[in-house]
Amino acid sequence: MFRKSIYKTPAQLRAMVEPGLITAASLDAAEAAIVAGATTAAVDAAASEAIVARGAESNFKLVRGYHHTTCISVNEQVVHGIPGSRVLEPGDIVSVDSGAQFQGWNGDSARTFIVPGGAEPLLSVRAELSRVTEGSMWAGIAAMASASHIGDIGAAIQDYIEAQGPSSLSGQPYGILREYVGHGIGRKMHEAPSVFNYRTPDAGAAVKPGLVLAIEPMVTAGSEETLVEDDEWTVSTIDDSDGSHWEHSVARHEGGIWVLTAADGGAAGLAPFGVVPVPLA
Template structure:
C-alpha cells in the first residue's frame, strides 16, 4: 500500500485557505457571545450556524461517536469537553475547539477565553496568565516552523516558551498536534515538547495543526465518564490554543487566522506570506 505524502501541492494548499477561514469565523462567533449565563450548547450552536451558513461541514461530527460541532472545555477540563446545558459562570476559563471541512479540505483551531469575575480578581488573573502563556507558546511554535528544518523544533520552541514563563505549568503528553488536509487528523504528530526524534523535514507543502495543551498544575489527566472529556486529576485549570499552519514556496501562512498570523508572529520577527 502506498503511503500518502505529508506534503501538499500548491493547488492543494490553496484549497485549504477557505476551510481555515470558515473555522476562524466559527470561533469569532463564539468569542462574540461567550459570557456568564450562556450555555456551552449555545456556543456550539453559534459555531454550527457559521460553518453550515458558509457551505461547509463540521469535521468534528465526522469523528465516530461525536455529534457536536465544537469541543467546549471548562476549568479543569482541558480538551474534548462535550457542549450541552452547562451554564458558564464568572471566572470560568473556557477552551473552544472547532473545525470545518469545505470541499474535502479541513481546518482546525482552538481558543481559550477567561470570563471576568470582579469578586475573584486573583483567580481571573491566574487563569488569564495561563491562557496567555499557552497562546504565546503556540505562536512560538508557529514562528519556529517558519525557519525549522524538522518538526521537532516546533515542540522544542513550545516547551521552551512555557518553561521561560517560570510558572511551572504542565504540558499534556498524551495529546498532541497533527498534520491536516483531506482529513482533520493526519500524519505527522506534532509534539508540544522536546523529543529525541527530530521528526519529518519542514519544507513547502507541509500543513500542521499546532495545539499546545497546558495545565496550571500536574499534567496528569483522566477521561471523564462521558468517554470524551479530558480533565486534570488535581483539578487545576487547563488551556488550549490551536492553529492550522501551512509552509509554501513563499513562506508561512496561518490558515485559521484572518490575517494569516501577522499579529501573532510579529513579536517573533516573522512576516507571513499569503498563499498564491
C-alpha cells in the same frame, strides 16, 4: 509499500484557505456567545451556525461517535469537553476547539476565553495561563518558518513555556500534556505527522513546502496528569488545576508560512517573534 505524501501541492494549499477562514469565523461566533449564564450548548450552536452559513460542515461531527460542532472545555477540563447544559459562570476559563470541512478540505483551530465578570486574583491567573499557552503556540508556529524538522516546533513550544516560570496560582511549573498532541491536516482533520508540544529525541519529519500542521499546545496550571471523564471524551486534570488550549492550522509554502485559521495569516501573533507570514500565491 506505497505511502501517501504528507506534503501538499500549491493548489491544495490554496484550497485549504477557505476552510481555515470558516473555522476562524466559527470561533469568532463562539467568543461572542461566551457570557455568564450561557450554556456550552448555546456556544456550540453559535459556532455551528457560522459554519453552515458559509456552506461548510463541521468536521467534528464526522468523527465517529461525536455529535457536536465544537469541543468546549471549562476550568479543569483541558480538551474534548462535550457541549451541553453546563452554565458558564463569571471568570470561568473556557477552551473552544472547532473545525470546518469545505469542498473536501479541513480547518482546525482552538482558542481559550475568560468569561467576563470574574473576580481577582483568579481572573488574572487564568488570563495568564491562557496567555502562556497562546504564546507557546505562536512560538511553535514561528519555529515552523525556519525549522528543518517537526521536532524543532515542539522544542520551541516547551522552551517558551519553561521560560515563563511557575504558575502564580500553584507555584508549580506549567504542565504540558504529553498524551495529546498536534497533527497534520488536509483531506482529513487528523493526518500524519504528529506534532509534539515538547522536546523529543526523534527529530520527526522534514519541514518543507507543502507541509500543513495543526499546532496545538495544551497546558495546565499544575500537574500534566489527566484522566478521561465518564463521558469517555472530556480530558480533565487529576489535580483539578485549570487548563488552556490554543491551536492554529499552519501551511509552509515556497514563500514562507501562512496561518490558515487566522484572518491576518498570523501577522499579529507572529510579530513578537520577528516572523512575517507570506500569503499563498
